[in-house]
Amino acid sequence: MDGSGLPVTRSTCPYCGVGCGVLLQPDGQGGLNVRGDPDHPANYGRLCSKGTALGETVGLEQRLFAPRVDGRDTSWDTALQLVADRFSQTIAEHGPDSTAFYVSGQLLTEDYYVANKLMKGFVGSANIDTNSRLCMASSVAGHKRAFGTDTVPGTYEDIDEADLVVLVGSNLAWCHPVLYQRLLAARKKRGTKVVVIDPRRTASCDGADMHLALQPGSDVALFNRLLVALYDGGALDVAYIARTDGFDAALKAAWNDSSKPTGLSEAEIQAFCSLWMSTDKVVTIYSQGVNQSTSGSDKVNAILNCHLATGRIGKPGCGPFSVTGQPNAMGGREVGGLANMLACHLDLENADHRAAVRGFWGAKTVPDKPGLKAVDMFRGVGDGRIKALWIIHTNPAVSMPEADAVRDAIAACPFTVVSDITDQTDTARLADVLLPASAWAEKDGTVTNSDRTISRQRSVLPAPGQARPDWDILAEVGRRMGFAKAFDYGSEVEIFREYAALSGIAGQFGRDFDISALSDLTDTEYANLTPQRWPISATRKGGRFFANGQFFHPNGKARMLPVSWKPPAAKTTPRFPxxxxxxxxxxxxxxxxxxxxxxxxxxxxxxxxxxxxxxxxxxxxxxxxxxxxxxxxxxxxxxxxxxxxxxxxxxxxxxxxxxxxxxxxxxxxxxxxxxxxxxxxxxxxxxxxxxxxxFKAAWYGFAISRDDMKLDTDYWAVARTSCGVRAELAGSAPVPDWDAETRRMFNAPDAHLTSIIDAKRGRARIALHQDGALIGALFVSPTPVAVMRDYLATLPGSASADILSGRPPADAPNPGPVLCSCFGIGINTIVSAVETKGLLSVESIGEALGAGTNCGSCKPEIAEVLHKLRAKEAAE
CATH class of the missing domain: 2.40.40.20 (Barwin-like endoglucanases)
Structure with a gap:
């Protein structure tokens, strides 16, 4: 507790794979105060803008409170029996592979484990895949090919100790801001150099020593050039290479790639190679720009080849580092949540591994071949191979490629179940059965972050309505399908102990993932579990992998792969240039x-x-x-x-x-x-x-509203404000009566309407008031609307009289568009402080206003504001 007397609970942020620790404190009114945990090893108290705003996202206005079948609320008994019966019937009539689960890195490890066990152990299919397939599957493949298992060799401390950090396809400043702050701290403390390899100039390029704007998809060619340069420059670690197989073939492939296009100048390539080979402590951080590619696995192995060839792996300040996009992408990999994996990093296609898992679970069979991966899974839904589909905490009707086809496939599937916290997603609206799940801050379990640290998520708020934990929903369906003994769980800790015990079997097979030392945790020890990095066994605790050159292929060696540049799958054409x-x-x-x-x-x-x-x-x-x-x-x-x-x-x-x-x-x-x-x-x-x-718009619009609007135009986009919502609008056909359209849009037939309409010029400004308070306003123009949006968004619910001017009164503060989301500081506030206080640097702005002093991800934008102001002064 703190001075308020309300309990403070340690938990973990539900966003990216950094896995930041948070301190959660209910405010006594259903809300939540959130701050960074100064003792968590991932963030030491820092949070990004999203983590800082977590307390603003726990409201219940969009929550799903009860099970729903065919659009009608029902009981859990009815809904779960229907799910169990339809999946059982589908299996009986069409076989196990006619069913599929599509799950998510939003699941806790215990939830993920039960889902994987149910599908692979008892349904008897490997058709369980995850939205993490869209995020880090290429890293998994690259790790397994090089190391023999999906091992992340390094730790966050390596960022602190590196002398060179190379960001490849990673906008770390925006996507993993807390890690970016660690990098900036290392830069300040030890002069760490930073190279960004990305076709775009992103926020991560701010202050970087080098930005290599390579041609999309050419990462393999660039890292092959690096491998050749390491060889030519005598920078190889011959002793470490002896602990690998495939060096000669990898080098030959790299030589053959020497002339492949990268979009970079020869001087840029040579400068990069020279910096890399002359720096002993190198960390290469890579993310979606590497993984999300038709040659993503080869890109990963091209990076790993360079670290293996120089022995820059497993040592302090060295190594390749895949940073994941979701809070439990790593936990999903550990439990076998991908269609081509078994739990605990065991191999689905290894007969001994399958037998061990089957025996441990008491299952009749475990599939001997991979299931359908995400893209093929939804193609299978579309062509009728998949007849019963369960989607959990993800929105594939939006997030999958070819999303229209995926949406249509889900809509046509004979039986679709969606477990989520809300019914207001594109995917949830397609479900035959909707199951209300408990959300972050309402459920208990564990997650694993990008550097293998297992942390607890803890419940601090009651689950609303009839919402239940995912593991509980899945286990109940398993029992109703006839697998009562295997899914007789009463709590999360029982699942965790089973999972940890299974990892001990994996350890006996010589696998990397082993947390068997946690398999006998008491309920109290689990409740109080502190962040720990795996492995956690009788013989090993945490740390880095591979400094000793021992890997997980049968001969104990790593494998360097011959990889070659391949262009992206789609070719630009005159039609699609x-x-x-x-x-x-x-x-x-x-x-x-x-x-x-x-x-x-x-x-x-x-x-x-x-x-x-x-x-x-x-x-x-x-x-x-x-x-x-x-x-x-x-x-x-x-x-x-x-x-x-x-x-x-x-x-x-x-x-x-x-x-x-x-x-x-x-x-x-x-x-x-x-x-x-x-x-x-x-x-x-x-x-x-x-x-x-x-887009040939006949008109553009901007609207603000106290309540949700009825929008039905060619283009609209809504965003939440502190007073309601704001919307951008456009249409391809003229609107004959803007007064009537505005009343319809705001569902306000009886509100007092004030308007200024210039039909000849295609302009309209309309405000609606009820009981003296503004309920909404619409601004229309034949060109993009020029009004003070951020000021107007603060007015719904007020008695504002001059709103139709679209501008604040001369004496009213107008902070302008927000740059620093952590503290809500707008661009006009920053400009005013620069002009009136003579602030000359991002640091001085931070000292004066606080902007950029939390997660720091807005600093590049603040620097751009300063640059433009200086340029303006120089021109005057």
Missing amino acids: FRLNTGRVRDQWHTMTRTGLSARLSAHLAEPFVDIHPEDARSLDIKPADLVQISSPTGTAILRARITDAVPLGQVFAPMHWTGETAPAARIGAVVAAAFDPVSGQPESKAGVAAVSR
């Missing part, structure tokens, strides 16, 4: 079912957008803030244009977060083709092809 890159933004998470509830997080980038190079924009007659249509062979999306040279000529970038709930015309997954890596099954989401054209 652009390369499409997709990714994340700083303050949103996946499909925004959690972060979208926070007004503070939604204020930074409130609308879906596409970044396009100025020259491309000029050639296409696209101006700033125009709407743009992005088309590909698989679908279309409409996005707001951001014109910037952060993307190269001929390339565009669009974020992945918007959905049918928040911007139905902007679902970028519909534009991404479902080409995937043949080894890992991971889709290529970073190098699609697209056509770009200006």
Whole structure:
């Protein structure tokens, strides 16, 4: 407890794979105060903007409170019996492989374990895959090929001790901000150099020593050039290479790649190679830009080859480091949540491993071949092979490539179950059965972060309505399907003990994953479990792997693979001339079912957008803030244009977060083709092809509202505000009566309406008041609407009289668009402080305002504001 007398609980953040510790304190009114845990080894008290805003996302307004069958609330008994009966009937009529589970890194390890056990051990199919397939499957494949098992060799401490950190396909500043702060701290303390390898100029490039804007998909060619340079420069570790197989073949393949295109100059390549080979302590951090590729596994192995060839692995400050995108992507890998794995890093296609798992579980059979990976799974749903599908805590109707086809496949599936905390997702709306699951801060269990640290998530809030933990839902279905003994769990700790005991069997097979020392935890010891890095066995505790050159292939050696550059699957053509890159933004998470509830997080980038190079924009007659249509062979999306040279000529970038709930015309997954890596099954989401054209809007609109609006236009995008919602709108056809349309949109037939309409010029400004309070306003223009959006968004519910001006009164504060989401500091506040207080640096702005002093991910944008102000002064 603290001074308030309310209990404080240690838990773990539910966002990225950094796995930050948090301190949770109920506020006594159903809410939650959240701050960083200063004792957690992942973050030592730091949180990013998303973690800082967690307390704003635990409201119940969008929660699912009861089981629902065919759109009607029902009892748990009815819903679960239906699920058990339909899956049993489908198996009896069509075989186990006619069923599938699609699960998520949002599951806790105990939930994940039960799902994997039910499908692989008792349904008898390997058709369980996870949205982590879209995130880190290529890393898993690369690790297994090189090391013999899916081992992350390093730790976060290696970032602290490195002299060179290379970020490959990783915008660490935005996607893993707390790790980025560790990197900046190392840079300040020991002069750590930073190289960013990314086609885009991202926030991670701010202050980097080198940015290599390589051609999309050319990572293998670049790291093969590095391997050749290491050989030519005499920088190899011959003794360590003796502990590997395949060096000669890998080097030969690298030689053959020497002339392959990278988009980089020879001087840039040589500078990078020289820096890498002359620095002993090198950490290569890679993420989705490497993994999400049709050659993602080869990219991973190209990176691993360079570390193996120099022995820069397993030592302090050295090693390749895959950072994961979800809080429990690692936990899912550990329990075998992928279609081609068994629990505890055992191999599905190894007869001895299968026999051991089958015997441990008391199962009749364990499948001897991999199940359908994500892309093929939904193709199987679409062509009728999968007839019963259970989706848990993920939104594939948005997040999968070829999302329109996936949405249609789910809609047509004979029986679809969705477990989630809300019914308001694109996928949940397609379900035959909806099951209400407990959410973060309501459930107990463990998660594993990117450096193998197991942490507890703990319950501090009551689950609303009839919501239940996922493991409990899954186990009850297992019992009702006739597997009562195998799923007779009464608590999370019973599952954890079983899982830890199974890992001991894996340890006997010589596998890396072994937490058997935790298999006899008491209930109290589990409740008080502190963060621990695996392995945790009688013979080993935590630490790094591979410093001693001992690996997990049968001969104990690592394998260096001959890998060669391959172009992306899709080729640009005159019809589709652009390369499409997709990714994340700083303050949103996946499909925004959690972060979208926070007004503070939604204020930074409130609308879906596409970044396009100025020259491309000029050639296409696209101006700033125009709407743009992005088309590909698989679908279309409409996005707001951001014109910037952060993307190269001929390339565009669009974020992945918007959905049918928040911007139905902007679902970028519909534009991404479902080409995937043949080894890992991971889709290529970073190098699609697209056509770009200006969306021919007859009108543009901006609206603010106290309540949800009825939106039905060619384009709309909504975002939460502190006073309600805001929306961007556009239509391709004129609207004959804006007064009537506004009343319909705001569902306010009797409200007092004030309007200024210039029909000739296509302009309208309309406000609706009820009982003296503003309930909504709409601004319409034939070009993108020019009003003070962030000011207007604060007005619903107030008695504002002059709203139709679209601007604040001269004496009213207007902080402007938010730059620092952690503290809600807008650009105008920063500009004013710079101009009135003579602030000359990002650090001085932080000292004066606090901006950038928490997670630091806004510092590059603050630096850009300073740069523009200086440029303006110089020009005057």
